Amino acid sequence: MIARITSLVTLFAVFSFVAPSDAVDVKFTQIYPNLEFSRPLALIVPPDGSGRRFLVEQTGLIRVLPSDESTSDTDVFADFTNHMSVEKDFEEGLLGLAFHPRFADNGKFYVSYSAQGPKRLVLSEFSVGDNGKANLKSERILMKIQQPEWNHNSGNIVFGPKDGFLYLSVGDGGLRDGVHLLAQRLQAWNGKVLRIDVDSKSPGREYGLPEDNPFIDNPIASPEIYALGLRNPWGSWIDPETGLFWLADVGQDFHEEVNLIERGGNYGWNYREAMHEFAGRVPLMQTLKRKDKGIEKLQFIDPIHEYPRTDGISITGGFVYRGKIDALKNHYIYGDWGTGRIWGLEYDTAAKKVSENIALRTPEQVAEGLIKPTGIYPDENGEAIILGWQGKLYRITE
Numbered sequence: 419m420i421a422r423i424t425s426l427v428t429l430f431a432v433f434s435f436v437a438p439s440d441a442v443d444v445k446f447t448q449i450y451p452n453l454e455f456s457r458p459l460a461l462i463v464p465p466d467g468s469g470r471r472f473l474v475e476q477t478g479l480i481r482v483l484p485s486d487e488s489t490s491d492t493d494v495f496a497d498f499t500n501h502m503s504v505e506k507d508f509e510e511g512l513l514g515l516a517f518h519p520r521f522a523d524n525g526k527f528y529v530s531y532s533a534q535g536p537k538r539l540v541l542s543e544f545s546v547g548d549n550g551k552a553n554l555k556s557e558r559i560l561m562k563i564q565q566p567e568w569n570h571n572s573g574n575i576v577f578g579p580k581d582g583f584l585y586l587s588v589g590d591g592g593l594r595d596g597v598h599l600l601a602q603r604l605q606a607w608n609g610k611v612l613r614i615d616v617d618s619k620s621p622g623r624e625y626g627l628p629e630d631n632p633f634i635d636n637p638i639a640s641p642e643i644y645a646l647g648l649r650n651p652w653g654s655w656i657d658p659e660t661g662l663f664w665l666a667d668v669g670q671d672f673h674e675e676v677n678l679i680e681r682g683g684n685y686g687w688n689y690r691e692a693m694h695e696f697a698g699r700v701p702l703m704q705t706l707k708r709k710d711k712g713i714e715k716l717q718f719i720d721p722i723h724e725y726p727r728t729d730g731i732s733i734t735g736g737f738v739y740r741g742k743i744d745a746l747k748n749h750y751i752y753g754d755w756g757t758g759r760i761w762g763l764e765y766d767t768a769a770k771k772v773s774e775n776i777a778l779r780t781p782e783q784v785a786e787g788l789i790k791p792t793g794i795y796p797d798e799n800g801e802a803i804i805l806g807w808q809g810k811l812y813r814i815t816e
């Protein structure tokens with residue numbers, strides 16, 4: 419049995435919106451200790467039954483990790499080092515990977531990466547070559563998304579487990595305060611979740627537009643938009659069991675947020691920061707000499723959970739755990755890149771509210787060694803792997 423520690427309850431009751439919050443006694447065990455990774459940010463198991471783990475490094479490589487975690491050797495599946503281009507490597511680079519739902523048959527996979535001149539996020543399809551490695555010459559560019567600045571690119575890609583469509587998260591264009599005013603603009607792809615069909619082509623596009631995309635009949639909106647009002651989404655995951663679309667969004671001044679994305683939903687930025695009015699909006703519009711029109715018609719969806727600066731500065735979203743650790747079952751595991759804290763959040767789908775938020779990596783554990791999570795992913799058995807910004811990988815164990 420896992421022992422629950424309740425000494426932090428009072429502290430959480432003060433600082434966290436969901437109270438009380440217990441801690442669960444789990445360990446963070448380093449895996450692949452004989453390997454070093456360069457900015458690992460995604461670990462994806464393809465839907466081909468092979469159990470292989472594809473690790474995305476922001477600096478450009480996709481490596482295949484063997485199940486033998488003591489190995490000192492990995493295969494490079496793809497090398498995007500010279501394929502992408504980067505002004506600032508802090509937030510640009512190789513940013514997303516997803517395998518086609520029928521990857522086992524068609525060998526297709528999808529990647530998002532940064533390019534310059536003009537600065538953009540590129541979403542492309544590639545195929546596996548005869549040698550079993552990525553064939554970069556097979557590139558089919560699906561989307562080129564303007565990026566005014568080097569930061570807030572996002573680039574997370576997932577396929578809908580039920581609809582088979584590709585969902586791409588895009589940040590707000592960068593800088594502070596949402597100064598480019600793109601997240602609420604229906605004519606821009608920035609600050610959005612976009613949804614496309616990679617298996618068909620609509621006129622003038624390299625992809626199909628799903629018929630039930632929410633703005634498909636709006637002649638002045640981008641028909642790719644699925645949801646809007648996002649700042650810098652980091653960590654997207656659609657639960658195959660419940661269909662819930664989990665998306666973490668990095669805040670600016672005060673709060674980090676966990677969202678459940680709904681079709682056509684407006685998640686508030688830059689009118690809102692998490693569950694609060696964003697105080698920077700009014701002064702920004704005054705500085706820009708712009709008037710806000712029609713705000714009263716906008717309906718914002720608040721996150722299901724937020725946490726303040728006392729707990730963290732930059733959220734990393736994960737997935738809903740259904741592995742072997744009983745106390746973690748059905749908990750959404752997420753963490754904070756800055757403070758290294760990690761939590762498990764349980765959502766009551768009937769009551770539509772968070773029922774529990776347990777601390778998995780507490781300040782006391784962080785004091786023993788800071789892991790800055792850049793990604794939290796299930797392995798082929800559904801067990802949680804934490805990718806550390808400093809280049810190490812960890813498994814959550816009992």
Ligand SMILES: [Ca+2]
Binds near residue numbers: 648667675685687690
């Ligand atoms: Ca929001």
